[in-house]
Amino acid sequence: NAGVTQTPKFRILKIGQSMTLQCTQDMNHNYMYWYRQDPGMGLKLIYYSVGAGITDKGEVPNGYNVSRSTTEDFPLRLELAAPSQTSVYFCASSYSARGGHEQYFGPGTRLTVT
């Protein structure tokens, strides 16, 4: 099992450019999440999905879009990148949404917008 994989590992974007961060999991988890982590801060939820075709907003969704066409993939789209979107992005998945259930995280994508 590869677990949760994310590509790319690093990316530099110019202001106004767009990109898609890829996330794939091979654990057949229904629940998937996108978080961002700013320096010295905790992770904040951007979007999440409870299954293919179903997505919903988290704490900080502005400037992002997601889709979930398959169980395995949960891409995050940045349109019109802004410096405030410079961050490390983590994708996660879980078998259940019940409170004590652990989420499995990918290694992250470090994005810089200049």
Added chain:
Amino acid sequence: DQQVKQNSPSLSVQEGRISILNCDYTNSMFDYFLWYKKYPAEGPTFLISISSIKDKNEDGRFTVFLNKSAKHLSLHIVPSQPGDSAVYFCAATVGNTGKLIFGQGTTLQVKP
């Protein structure tokens, strides 16, 4: 509004001693609390969780204590090992949403 707070950015302990990491929260509706550990350039990994109906949960060297009246939880690591050096995040969740609210993290350094 920071609902989950870790007020100590860093902690340094000697190998073999106890490490105590603290976390405070404001939302009394949280029903599960989780601790995650993060090494540089890696994603967080789950350590241990506790339900709001319990006051203690133990897993090997790791024990989490919950004080609901004080809205405070702590993670105890005994004995601490150099491999425990990492950033530790406290997180909380409400209901069956899976949505985690994270604290800012505490960097633990365990000195040999």
